[in-house]
Amino acid sequence: MHHLASLHVYPIKSARGIDLSEAVVEPWGLAGDRRWMLVDEAGRFLSQRKQPQLATVTVRQEAGGRLAVSTPSMDDLRIEPTAEVRLVPVTVWNDEFEAALGPDDAHTWFAKLLGFDVRLVHLDDPTRRTPDQRYADASDRVSFADGFPLLLTTTGSLESLNAVMDSALPMNRFRPNVVIDEPEGWAEDRWRRVRIGDVIFRVVKPCSRCVITTTDQRTGERGPEPLRALGKHRRFGKKLIFGQNLIPELPPTGSGILRVGDPFEVLETA
Template sequence: MMQLAGLFTYPVKSLRGHAVDEATLEPCGLTGDRRWMLVDPDGRFITRRQVPAMAAMSVETTVDGLILRHPDHGDCRVTTPDATAPVIDGRVWKDELPVRLGNPQADGFLAAILDRPARLAWQHDPRRRPIATAHARPGEHVSLADGFPLLVTTEASLAALNDRLAVAVPMARFRPNLVIAGATPWAEDRWRRIRIGDVELRLALPCARCIVVTQQPDTGERLEGNEPLPTLRAMGHATTAGIMFGQNAVPERLGKVRIGDPVEIIETGEGLG
């Protein structure tokens, strides 16, 4: 039987995530997932693609905001911006959306770690960012994730990949939200709709992977060249859109998800071509 074996949220885009036992699924993704991001002075998002040192920062969520932690720079407490906070035009890829700037006391903390100016920004209204793809439907929205509310992976596909690698990689490299156990390798490429406990998801399209999957998840260091990207390509998990691992997903029925929830395949289709 397939079941949910891993559940992860990433409060700040590109910083470390949290493993949780349960979470609430909202229209834009899991509650609290990627609602914050770091932006440059022009409001453009900053990620580990440009600044691998972001991997060293962890995040603790609090009732009124966040605590940012770094092994060399200590802690910085940030409160969620209220209605009086400055609103700027933020940018994630080609998407422009209003975001509220976080506490200015974090600016120096972030600049010291990243060696560049940066501010924390909070997405106060996810309804202002529609999913910008032909695979979305009217009224579907996304947090500050790259493109879709959720990323689904399977333990079996990671195991199949690691069987081909000289040095195994952890699932954390791929930053999933939902990890499923009990599937066969690469079965998720053919899933179109699934049920996890009481919630339902539509799997929209495979996730094209970037340089972040070549970085160590806690340091940003690259120790194995460009792996696992070349091996994924050699295994046939590439299309004209990129090298793929995992499936981008959109919520269709909302509710709670919990570790151990049964997973049911509702609809399948063609896999990678």
């Protein structure tokens, strides 16, 4: 039997991730995952695609929903949801919805880091956004993640990819939520429904990879891999694939718990 090898959340979209030993699964993803996001003056999301220096931003979760944020070049920042909720329109890809404006000092801090005016927003109500309805149900929800509540990768697929590159890359290049210790490379391509611990997930769509995977998640520096290797070995049409998107099968108000070491089971394949 295979197991859950690691768990990860990214409290601020495109900032550095946090490794966890256990996490609550909510209908829209792991608790605390991608509930904060940076947007430009038009309300459009910002990410490492164009701002790779966000990889140097370390985030620590504190009590009461507060975040402690740091980067080597600046003083630390502490963030908490504001008492007065000020909703503003935001856009993630083609999704337009509302989010709560963060505190003013956070806007100033990130603007100094990135060199242009930005705002930090908080998804105070995670029921506002639905995943792509070509792959999801009308009742499904998602946070500020690119498209779906969770991303799954496997150790075997990383080993298979590293085997065709000159230098091995760590799993954090792919920014997963759950990593399974499946030894067979690309086995997840066949999975359609899985159980991790007591929580069942639908495997709804392969994850198409972008330039973020070429970004060192410690320094923000970039290189050609793994996109060059994915282009040779994992190209499906115009998409370069690594990992699978998941939607939890939970009631709208339900939740579950995942713990590193939980048993993993494939319930349905294609």
